[in-house]
Amino acid sequence: MPDTPLDQDEQEILSQLAAAIIPASDTYAVPGADDAQIVRDMLGSAYAGLAADLASFAAFGVEKAETFRHEHPMTAGRLERLVVECYYRDDRVLTSLGLEARPPFPKGFEVDQGDWSLLDPVRAMVPIYRAVD
Amino acid sequence: MRGYLLESHRGAATVETVMTGLEWEEIPWGPGHHAAARKLHKRITGFVAVCEDMPELHNTVTLDPDLKDSNGIPAPKISYTLSENSIKMMDHSIVRITEILEAAGATQTHAVAPIEYGGWHWLGTARMGTDPTTSVVNEWGRAHDVKNLFIVDGSIFVTSSGLNPTSTLQAMALYIADQMKQRLETLFD
Ligand SMILES: Cc1cc2nc3c(=O)[nH]c(=O)nc-3n(C[C@H](O)[C@H](O)[C@H](O)COP(=O)(O)OP(=O)(O)OC[C@H]3O[C@@H](n4cnc5c(N)ncnc54)[C@H](O)[C@@H]3O)c2cc1C
Numbered sequence: 001m002p003d004t005p006l007d008q009d010e011q012e013i014l015s016q017l018a019a020a021i022i023p024a025s026d027t028y029a030v031p032g033a034d035d036a037q038i039v040r041d042m043l044g045s046a047y048a049g050l051a052a053d054l055a056s057f058a059a060f061g062v063e064k065a066e067t068f069r070h071e072h073p074m075t076a077g078r079l080e081r082l083v084v085e086c087y088y089r090d091d092r093v094l095t096s097l098g099l100e101a102r103p104p105f106p107k108g109f110e111v112d113q114g115d116w117s118l119l120d121p122v123r124a125m126v127p128i129y130r131a132v133d
Numbered sequence: 134m135r136g137y138l139l140e141s142h143r144g145a146a147t148v149e150t151v152m153t154g155l156e157w158e159e160i161p162w163g164p165g166h167h168a169a170a171r172k173l174h175k176r177i178t179g180f181v182a183v184c185e186d187m188p189e190l191h192n193t194v195t196l197d198p199d200l201k202d203s204n205g206i207p208a209p210k211i212s213y214t215l216s217e218n219s220i221k222m223m224d225h226s227i228v229r230i231t232e233i234l235e236a237a238g239a240t241q242t243h244a245v246a247p248i249e250y251g252g253w254h255w256l257g258t259a260r261m262g263t264d265p266t267t268s269v270v271n272e273w274g275r276a277h278d279v280k281n282l283f284i285v286d287g288s289i290f291v292t293s294s295g296l297n298p299t300s301t302l303q304a305m306a307l308y309i310a311d312q313m314k315q316r317l318e319t320l321f322d
Contacts, residue, residue, distance in 0.1 A: 025167045065162055080155050088147045097147065097174060 005046040006054070013054045015039055018083050020065040030096045033087040041086040053079055135218075137184040137226050137295050139233075144178045153177060157243050180233065182226030182246075183254070185295030186219050194258050211255075215247065223247065254298055259288040273316070274309035280321045285309050 006014060018033035031038065053075045060068035069076040087093055091101035100109075145153060151170050154160030154177075160169040197210040215223075223246040231242050247253075262268025265277035270289050276282040285306050287298055294301065313320060 021162045022166050023164055025164070028167045028171070030167065069162060077156070081152060084151045084155070085148050088151060094147075097171070099147070 005043060006051055010051050010054050011039070011043070013058045014042060014050075016062050017054065017057050017065075017079060018042070018087075020062050021080060021083050022087050028096055030093055031090070033083050035090070038086050038090050041090070042082055045082060045086060047078065047082065049078075050082070135185040135187065135222070135292070135295060137182045137222055138297075139226065139230065140181040140183060140297075141233075142179045142181065144175060147174065150174055150177055159241075178234075180230040181248075181251075182223065182230065183295055183297065184219055184222040184226065184293070186293035187216065188257055188260065188292060189216050191216075252297075254287070254293050256287040256290040256293050256298055259284050260291045261289040262291065273312035274305075275320075283309060283313065 015034040018039060022033035024030065024032035024035070033039075056072055056075050057065075057068055057079065060071075094101040150173050151160060154170060154173045155162075159173060160166060191212070191214055193212045195210050195212070196207040198207075200208040200210070202208060227244045227246060231244070234242050259269035259276075260267075261270050261272060261274070263272055268277065268291075270276050270284050274283045274285055274289065276284060287302050289305065290298065290301075
């Protein structure tokens, strides 16, 4: 993958698409997916064929984004994944969701314990498998 | 006929939640995105049913007459149609899974069958059996027709097994290797 997989025009289309999917929100105090830092992340994560997918979106334009989404679900799905993956690993976005802005490894997370007694009937069951010799 | 395995999944993490919400149109594009995504976040989980597809003659892997790789080797051509039995199994599993999820407090459920993305278990193209007219390898993995050919992979399954197959596949590999060792003297007879 070259350093900048998209030319200037294509980058502009990517930003428009990103904002069409996830715009900024004052209510939740989060940037849109067209935030410069997030777009940079998307450029670094670009997949082969991204430019062609963006051209397909550009043929509809932002006003007809919904039509594009419904008429080209596979293309829209690939673009959505790129936008969503990069958006939802941005520290600001993770923090706004109440998550710690860090990967699970190596510190791990405390997992809430459920009601383990729900498994008592299962544990009490006779084996449903054949014992090995 | 036959059955399926129900596999319960842990709750989806953030990206998977949003992708699922978009796919099911629970999450729109545009200004409604954030509220909808937050409604689902940490609140979705799922089940998978792994159904036992039976061996059916209408499902085949043949050599593609046109498509070839860069070495001129024909590509495999897969013809696959879901049988009535498999469709009934999937329908049955959806009803059971919905019951389980609703009993656990689900307020909304979605079903996708068969899945578009994810694990399809391609098994059984060189099935094991004692009868050379209905199987490709014998009961210890050697091809009926070619005495120095052993097939040791998922193709020797006789059905799709209705389970995640890899552990069984590994056990079969150990079993066949052991059989070869024990039969060294007469292996190719
Ligand atoms: C998306 C997905 C998810 C799955 N999830 C699970 C799961 O959670 N649990 C589970 O138990 N099973 C799962 N399965 C099924 C499981 O992965 C397969 O059944 C299993 O890997 C098959 O093993 P195999 O050895 O038969 O074939 P493969 O693992 O496919 O191995 C075949 C090998 O042959 C190589 N090869 C092909 N052509 C040539 C050639 N001409 N020359 C040399 N080498 C060649 C290929 O590169 C490959 O490495 C999943 C399958 C998929 C597709």
